[in-house]
Amino acid sequence: MRRDDETILSYVTKKRGHTRHITLIDPDKQSPQVAADRACVAIEAGSSMIFVGGSTDTPDEEVHATCVAIQESLELRAFAASQSPDSDEDYWKVPVVLFPGGSHALSPAADAITFMMLMNSTDRRFLVGEQVRGAPYLAKFGVDALPTGYLVCHPGGKVGEVGSAELIMPNDTELVQAYSLTAAMYGFKLLYLEAGSGADRQVSPELIRSARSTEGLTLIVGGGIRTAEQAKIAADAGADWIVTGTLTEDAADLADLSDRISSICSVLGN
Numbered sequence: 001m002r003r004d005d006e007t008i009l010s011y012v013t014k015k016r017g018h019t020r021h022i023t024l025i026d027p028d029k030q031s032p033q034v035a036a037d038r039a040c041v042a043i044e045a046g047s048s049m050i051f052v053g054g055s056t057d058t059p060d061e062e063v064h065a066t067c068v069a070i071q072e073s074l075e076l077r078a079f080a081a082s083q084s085p086d087s088d089e090d091y092w093k094v095p096v097v098l099f100p101g102g103s104h105a106l107s108p109a110a111d112a113i114t115f116m117m118l119m120n121s122t123d124r125r126f127l128v129g130e131q132v133r134g135a136p137y138l139a140k141f142g143v144d145a146l147p148t149g150y151l152v153c154h155p156g157g158k159v160g161e162v163g164s165a166e167l168i169m170p171n172d173t174e175l176v177q178a179y180s181l182t183a184a185m186y187g188f189k190l191l192y193l194e195a196g197s198g199a200d201r202q203v204s205p206e207l208i209r210s211a212r213s214t215e216g217l218t219l220i221v222g223g224g225i226r227t228a229e230q231a232k233i234a235a236d237a238g239a240d241w242i243v244t245g246t247l248t249e250d251a252a253d254l255a256d257l258s259d260r261i262s263s264i265c266s267v268l269g270n
């Protein structure tokens, strides 16, 4: 949901003095209503943004239905909060942001999109090709583009393979610094360090610290983070945002999901 007082980009890039949490929802993994229930539980537990995306072959309609369901649930929660003197309706005005695998899987119901260049891809498609196909659609529907450099780090998982990424190794600190400087020089506002969904190793703190040394970038880190301890390692190294996806899909039920996200968000200070 959009807030009245700030743009999505300023919501994402504003320094809050602590690391915030993003819940990634893959529309392929549950019905739109279950996705909406999960998003609301995640926000109640301390998550500050919802990403919608993940699987590479999800049709537009599924992504759209998921965005619509999440937005409707957030609106209901915001309205309910507005009727109660003890609640803050702005708490529920959390951006729903597309995290796309390509120029498919877009929806006009999203507030924004991580408009990404997979900087370490060897395939033109992921450097600029998919973006050229998607840009007219995004402009037509008024979905905000969040200019994002996307770097796939070892082990990289499916996105590393599909995106033909030259994986960044855990000790490639000079390389990641060169990429982060490049991202800043291109005018990207966000840099996303990705280990791959379900990775057995998260992005190394050395890489996060090295990327952090470039000024002016909001740093998002994801892939393989399942515990509060892992989240703290990424936060202490300088991540502005931590993304978890698999953790939501693996939760036994909504109560378990709430516990999992609460434990991460409380260690981050949310």
Ligand code: 1GP
Pocket (backbone or CB within 6 Å): 024, 194, 195, 196, 197, 198, 199, 221, 222, 223, 224, 225, 243, 244, 245, 246, 247
């Ligand atoms: C994937 O970084 C995200 O793009 C989240 O990864 O599914 O391992 O949490 P996980």
